[in-house]
Amino acid sequence: MDTLSYKTVSQNKATVEKEWLVVDATNAVLGRLASQIAMRIRGKHKPGYTPNVDCGDNVIVINADKIRLTGKKMNNKVYVRHTGYPGGQRFTTPRQLMDKNPAGIMESAVKGMLPKGRLGRALFNNLHVYAGAEHPHEAQQPKEVTL
Numbered sequence: 599m600d601t602l603s604y605k606t607v608s609q610n611k612a613t614v615e616k617e618w619l620v621v622d623a624t625n626a627v628l629g630r631l632a633s634q635i636a637m638r639i640r641g642k643h644k645p646g647y648t649p650n651v652d653c654g655d656n657v658i659v660i661n662a663d664k665i666r667l668t669g670k671k672m673n674n675k676v677y678v679r680h681t682g683y684p685g686g687q688r689f690t691t692p693r694q695l696m697d698k699n700p701a702g703i704m705e706s707a708v709k710g711m712l713p714k715g716r717l718g719r720a721l722f723n724n725l726h727v728y729a730g731a732e733h734p735h736e737a738q739q740p741k742e743v744t745l
Contacts (some may be wrong), residue, residue, distance in 0.1 A: 601637035609646045614653045616724075621732070622658060624664040626745075627708055634745040635659065638709035639724050652717065655719055656724045658740055663729040664698035677706070701727040 619638060623631060641647050643656030667675070677690045695703050704727045712718040726735065 607646065609611075609648045609651050611651065614651065615643075616645035616657045618735065618738040619655050619657050619743045620740045621640075621659050621743055621745055622661055623659050623704065624661045624667055628665050628667050628703065629743060631665070632704065633711055635725070638710050638743075638745075639708070639721050640712065650717065652720050652724070654721060654724060656738070656740075657726070658726070658733050658735055659701075659704055659727045660731050660733055661729075662695065662704045662727050665700075665704060690714050700729040 621631070621635060635657050637643055638657050639654040641652075644653060672693050673691055675692055677692070677695065679688050679690070680686050681688060684706060692703055705725065708725055709718075709722055712721050726733065
């Protein structure tokens with residue numbers, strides 16, 4: 599009987615090697631950048647990807663206030679939320695959100711691309727979004743990445 603020359607190795611929390619990455623969002627299209635960031639946070643770019651383990655990298659996004667939306671989405675796209683009270687449905691455009699919380703648009707775009715459930719909530723903690731060019735994670739020695 600022939601034996602296999604390879605063996606499938608599943609990573610676990612102890613064997614995962616996580617990195618810190620810095621992504622500059624200046625003039626980047628929101629959805630395209632968010633999908634690349636979600637892939638990095640999930641760990642799908644690594645050869646040892648395991649679907650049920652947090653094996654992705656920590657991603658720092660700077661200049662989130664300079665993100666771009668194509669077409670007329672800045673004024674016509676609508677974010678819907680509900681307060682929990684009767685008649686509590688609220689509508690917001692990206693332009694209004696940018697004035698209030700520029701990092702919130704990037705966070706919601708990436709969060710929607712992560713898995714739903716316990717793992718997705720844990721992965722979302724690996725995303726750090728900042729409106730300006732400064733971030734407090736210099737001690738982790740993050741690598742600059744262009745996506």
